[in-house]
Amino acid sequence: MTAAYSRLQIALHWLIALLIAAAWFTHDGMGRALHQRIESGASGIEGNTLHVWLGGVVFALILIRLAVRAAQGAPAPVGTPAMQQAAVWGHRLLYVLMLAVPALGAAAWYGGIEDAGEVHELAGNALMIVALGHAAVALWHQYVRRDGTLTRMLRPGA
Numbered sequence: 001m002t003a004a005y006s007r008l009q010i011a012l013h014w015l016i017a018l019l020i021a022a023a024w025f026t027h028d029g030m031g032r033a034l035h036q037r038i039e040s041g042a043s044g045i046e047g048n049t050l051h052v053w054l055g056g057v058v059f060a061l062i063l064i065r066l067a068v069r070a071a072q073g074a075p076a077p078v079g080t081p082a083m084q085q086a087a088v089w090g091h092r093l094l095y096v097l098m099l100a101v102p103a104l105g106a107a108a109w110y111g112g113i114e115d116a117g118e119v120h121e122l123a124g125n126a127l128m129i130v131a132l133g134h135a136a137v138a139l140w141h142q143y144v145r146r147d148g149t150l151t152r153m154l155r156p157g158a
């Protein structure tokens with residue numbers, strides 16, 4: 001446990017949020033691209049789409065982010081015990097989805113596993129919904145409950 005998120009943790013949080021949104025908005029046509037890739041027997045990284053590059057960078061940054069968190073720790077969640085439990089499990093769910101979504105995408109794209117593509121779509125949409133709920137809760141903390149939660153993700157500790 002630490003008093004605040006570090007500058008690096010804050011930078012990673014916002015950069016990853018931006019890249020996930022970008023990956024989500026570039027998914028158009030990926031279903032068709034996947035079928036063409038499987039039918040033509042292509043593999044490797046040549047012919048990668050922007051969506052695949054963005055998602056791959058997200059995956060690498062999440063691994064770095066988890067390592068930084070393990071090394072530096074994170075501040076304890078605020079609020080009642082129930083709210084703290086909700087925050088801990090909500091954040092765990094976000095981490096699981098952030099790892100699972102690109103991994104499933106890669107299994108479809110590089111492994112040619114079409115079923116993984118289906119689950120990737122579902123998990124990708126679930127990630128966006130959970131992240132939007134997470135953002136709404138963060139805004140509620142900041143502006144309704146006024147406990148400075150959003151400030152923690154904007155202002156680094158010493």
Ligand code: HEM
Nearest residue numbers: 023027030031034055056058102105106109117118121124
């Ligand atoms: C955080 C990162 C990512 C997000 C949020 C994301 C999101 C999505 C979404 C929402 C779709 C559904 C498209 C549709 O409805 O037709 C999709 C499709 C797809 N994505 Fe991703 N994706 C990510 C990373 C990746 C990565 C890293 C890869 C490959 C290495 C990948 C490969 C694919 C493929 C092949 C499809 C088509 C699946 C199919 O139609 O069966 N994605 N992605």
Ligand code: HEM
Nearest residue numbers: 017020069074077091094095131135138139149150152153
């Ligand atoms: C794709 C979008 C996003 C993802 C995947 C995401 C994910 C996460 C995760 C996993 C944490 C926990 C950090 C840790 O303790 O290790 C976190 C913290 C936080 N996020 Fe996000 N986030 C996203 C977007 C946003 C947005 C848009 C906002 C603000 C409107 C926001 C506000 C916060 C705040 C304030 C915290 C700190 C919570 C606390 O101190 O307990 N996030 N985010």
